[in-house]
Amino acid sequence: MSDPVHAVVGLFETPRALLEAIARLRPRGLGRLEAYTPYPVHGIDQALGLRRSPLPGMVLVMGIVGTVTAFAFQYWISAVDYPLITGGKPATSWQAFVPIMFEVMVLFATFTAGLGMLLLLNRLPELDHPLLGSSSMSAITRDRLALAVESEGDGLDVAAAQRALTEAGAVAVEVVARPPGPYTVSIAAAAVAALVAGVAVVAAGLGTWVAVKAFPALPPMVHMLEQPRLSAQGGSGFFEDGRAARLPVPGTVARGRLPHPFTRQEEASVLGNPLARTGPVLALGRRVYGERCLVCHGSLGDGKALLSAAYGAKPANLHTAAARALPDGQIYHVIVAGKNSMPPYVRELSQDERWAAVHYVRALQRAQNAEARDF
Amino acid sequence: MNPSETVERRLLAVAMLGLIGMVCSFTVHGPARFWANFLLWFLFLLTVALGSLFVVSLEHLVGARWSVPIRRIPERISGLVVPLVPAALLALFSLPVLYPWARPGAVLAPIVAAKSAWLNVPFFAFRVVVCFALWLVSYRVLVGSSLEQDSSRDPALTLRLRRFAPVFAIFFGLTVTVVAFDWISSLEPEWYSDILGVYLFAGAFLAGLAATVLGVAYLIGQGRLPGVRPDHLYNLGAFLFAFTVFWSYIAFAQYLIMWYGNLPEEVYWYKHRVHGPWQTVTLILAIAHFLVPFLALIPRGSKGDLKTLCRVVGLVLGAHLLDLYWLIFPVLGAVPLLSWPELSFAMFFLGYALLWARRAMARGEDMPVGDPFLAEGLAFHL
Numbered sequence: 001m002s003d004p005v006h007a008v009v010g011l012f013e014t015p016r017a018l019l020e021a022i023a024r025l026r027p028r029g030l031g032r033l034e035a036y037t038p039y040p041v042h043g044i045d046q047a048l049g050l051r052r053s054p055l056p057g058m059v060l061v062m063g064i065v066g067t068v069t070a071f072a073f074q075y076w077i078s079a080v081d082y083p084l085i086t087g088g089k090p091a092t093s094w095q096a097f098v099p100i101m102f103e104v105m106v107l108f109a110t111f112t113a114g115l116g117m118l119l120l121l122n123r124l125p126e127l128d129h130p131l132l133g134s135s136s137m138s139a140i141t142r143d144r145l146a147l148a149v150e151s152e153g154d155g156l157d158v159a160a161a162q163r164a165l166t167e168a169g170a171v172a173v174e175v176v177a178r179p180p181g182p183y184t185v186s187i188a189a190a191a192v193a194a195l196v197a198g199v200a201v202v203a204a205g206l207g208t209w210v211a212v213k214a215f216p217a218l219p220p221m222v223h224m225l226e227q228p229r230l231s232a233q234g235g236s237g238f239f240e241d242g243r244a245a246r247l248p249v250p251g252t253v254a255r256g257r258l259p260h261p262f263t264r265q266e267e268a269s270v271l272g273n274p275l276a277r278t279g280p281v282l283a284l285g286r287r288v289y290g291e292r293c294l295v296c297h298g299s300l301g302d303g304k305a306l307l308s309a310a311y312g313a314k315p316a317n318l319h320t321a322a323a324r325a326l327p328d329g330q331i332y333h334v335i336v337a338g339k340n341s342m343p344p345y346v347r348e349l350s351q352d353e354r355w356a357a358v359h360y361v362r363a364l365q366r367a368q369n370a371e372a373r374d375f
Numbered sequence: 376m377n378p379s380e381t382v383e384r385r386l387l388a389v390a391m392l393g394l395i396g397m398v399c400s401f402t403v404h405g406p407a408r409f410w411a412n413f414l415l416w417f418l419f420l421l422t423v424a425l426g427s428l429f430v431v432s433l434e435h436l437v438g439a440r441w442s443v444p445i446r447r448i449p450e451r452i453s454g455l456v457v458p459l460v461p462a463a464l465l466a467l468f469s470l471p472v473l474y475p476w477a478r479p480g481a482v483l484a485p486i487v488a489a490k491s492a493w494l495n496v497p498f499f500a501f502r503v504v505v506c507f508a509l510w511l512v513s514y515r516v517l518v519g520s521s522l523e524q525d526s527s528r529d530p531a532l533t534l535r536l537r538r539f540a541p542v543f544a545i546f547f548g549l550t551v552t553v554v555a556f557d558w559i560s561s562l563e564p565e566w567y568s569d570i571l572g573v574y575l576f577a578g579a580f581l582a583g584l585a586a587t588v589l590g591v592a593y594l595i596g597q598g599r600l601p602g603v604r605p606d607h608l609y610n611l612g613a614f615l616f617a618f619t620v621f622w623s624y625i626a627f628a629q630y631l632i633m634w635y636g637n638l639p640e641e642v643y644w645y646k647h648r649v650h651g652p653w654q655t656v657t658l659i660l661a662i663a664h665f666l667v668p669f670l671a672l673i674p675r676g677s678k679g680d681l682k683t684l685c686r687v688v689g690l691v692l693g694a695h696l697l698d699l700y701w702l703i704f705p706v707l708g709a710v711p712l713l714s715w716p717e718l719s720f721a722m723f724f725l726g727y728a729l730l731w732a733r734r735a736m737a738r739g740e741d742m743p744v745g746d747p748f749l750a751e752g753l754a755f756h757l
Contacts, residue, residue: 042756056675087637095634098627 006130006178007034007150008161010170011139015041018145021168022047025149030161036131036146058116059109066108070101127185134176148176256350260336271329275355285360288353292345293361301364313341318361319368331358383730390726396719408716410469411707416724417462418558418699419582420455422575423692425510426583428453429547431517435533435540441610443752444603444742448590449583450518451735456510458731463503466558470496473706476564486640487564494561502557506550513543524745533747551576559699562706566644570629577622582695584615585688590736592685599741602753605679609757612678615687619672623665648701652710660701664694 008031012018018035025033026049035044074097078084083091118124131137131148140146147170149161158175165173219225230236230244239246253259262268275281289297296315298305303317316323316339335354338344345354366374401409427449434442470477476487476494487494516539524532552572560571568574588611594600633641648657668687677683704712743749 060673087635089635095631098631 010165062112063109070104268333285356393723400716412720422579424455426579441755609679616672
């Protein structure tokens with residue numbers, strides 16, 4: 001409150017008069033010069049000695065940041081975090097990144113331009129300005145151009161400023177006082193604003209709730225689901241026999257299921273286990289054993305399981321000397337062809353799954369007949 | 376002998392030397408390379424002329440005032456469409472050489488044979504004649520009225536131009552698309568791109584703007600455009616900047632869609648250009664037609680600075696020529712051809728065009744003195 005005067009304002013009738021007044025007052029150093037005009041005046045930036053706006057530089061930097069951000073995000077998603085081949089294109093296909101890079105560049109740049117101008121450079125929101133209450137304001141918003149000599153805080157020579165403005169050709173001069181204290185908001189106005197905000201929030205919430213209830217879970221992309229296709233058990237007018245399900249071409253060999261060439265168990269002794277005894281292989285064997293073998297042979301492989309008692313079956317104990325002496329190939333053959341009342345598992349299990357199960361059976365046998373060096 | 380005559384003699388000598396080189400090239404390398412070069416330069420000058428004509432019509436279309444003081448320059452350059460009529464008729468001889476669908480007795484793929492209702496020599500020639508007739512009429516209306524106004528000072532002519540400009544905009548778009556489809560796309564008739572017309576339009580508009588800037592610089596250098604200030608140049612620079620981005624946008628959109636779709640009948644065209652020996656040309660095109668002008672025109676200062684603008688438009692014109700080269704020459708083979716035949720064609724056509732431009736720039740008033748908006752245009756501030 002050291003200086004109750006905010007500014008001395010002079011009104012001018014033409015842009016030329018304003019520019020001339022600026023040129024005359026600037027060297028005097030009476031205070032900070034500020035012009036208020038109803039429309040843009042050419043050359044006023046140079047006359048007032050305003051610096052070039054830093055906004056273009058900010059926009060450029062943020063545009064580059066946006067481009068790089070978009071590239072980095074897409075690269076990370078497409079090539080690092082979840083590499084998914086689409087349309088036979090490499091995971092790092094820069095061509096596909098370009099539209100997003102462009103859009104994010106525009107997003108960053110426009111937000112920087114808009115918010116940077118309003119919030120940073122224009123210092124909005126500004127709730128009040130000393131000039132708004134002055135009588136000059138009505139003239140400025142009509143057709144007058146104003147030049148204000150504003151106080152810089154260390155006192156303003158009001159009389160000198162008034163004289164200078166009058167000499168420079170001002171048609172009217174007004175002293176604008178600084179409003180006492182910061183701008184305050186009345187309680188009524190705050191209540192109205194809070195009410196409006198509250199109603200808006202409630203309305204948005206209700207609208208969302210209604211929308212979600214009225215349009216439940218719309219599937220976003222159903223093209224793959226809704227494509228024309230035949231169902232396995234349905235009919236089809238296309239094929240001669242009227243069925244949609246087709247048999248494979250005779251002689252078809254499924255991947256990982258080469259035909260087993262032996263009919264007798266002893267012949268299969270020549271087969272060796274092609275899989276290395278690694279962690280993943282043993283894990284696979286354990287899964288296969290648990291799904292297919294455990295129900296009869298028991299979790300330890302000793303042939304004592306729940307089912308054997310209920311049905312009077314006598315599954316083999318895999319820990320007998322004979323069973324332990326069997327070559328891998330013969331165990332494999334039993335899995336393929338079955339034995340006694342054990343059914344063949346040739347359809348259910350692939351080659352790798354069978355061989356993994358053989359490894360697991362070996363592990364079970366070793367577990368029941370462990371030697372001192374195993375501990 | 377005065378210096379002006381010396382320059383003209385030298386240009387004439389360059390053009391004649393080029394003409395000799397052209398004849399030698401025809402006898403040494405055969406017709407295919409000759410006609411490809413001819414087509415390149417015919418389309419280059421045509422796009423410069425049509426682009427300038429579009430710059431002229433744009434002013435009337437949107438009612439711009441700032442461009443009135445410099446309008447005479449694109450008006451003069453667009454007159455190049457008149458001497459291009461014999462070049463177009465001559466270029467018809469390239470049909471059986473360069474265009475597979477026009478080769479007598481050629482066995483066409485079904486996809487090309489299906490286009491024979493459009494791709495046949497009589498209809499092609501008919502379209503060439505119709506397009507040129509439309510352009511010549513437009514030139515008569517757009518430029519003729521403006522010249523008439525110099526002496527008559529009749530403001531009604533301005534209204535007439537404003538009524539005509541939208542009509543011109545419509546068939547300009549259609550005829551440029553026809554040029555792109557007929558002269559360029561049908562060189563490889565299996566390939567098709569709906570957007571190629573827009574692509575050529577973007578290039579032509581840039582070329583017209585670039586030629587306009589060069590013309591403005593030429594006249595300013597002679598002190599014949601008093602009152603044209605950096606504010607006017609800034610607008611030309613902003614136009615150049617905008618359409619550099621537009622061209623790149625269209626070019627990349629065409630590439631992206633074909634790359635994504637990966638259809639054999641489309642993507643082979645790009646495979647030829649993006650991989651192998653043509654890759655270098657594609658990269659240079661991207662740098663010269665987009666990257667350098669884009670970066671050079673970003674600063675505010677460079678758009679209003681005549682020297683910077685001249686450098687940029689020189690590059691833009693070169694890039695536009697390279698663009699047409701990139702569109703046409705891959706039909707000649709896997710390796711880009713650049714040797715004395717290409718130089719000869721450049722010497723002849725550039726020599727001729729500069730000679731023509733010098734004379735065109737000397738005729739009549741340098742500004743549309745009868746235009747009622749000239750004073751307002753001269754008073755233009757950013």
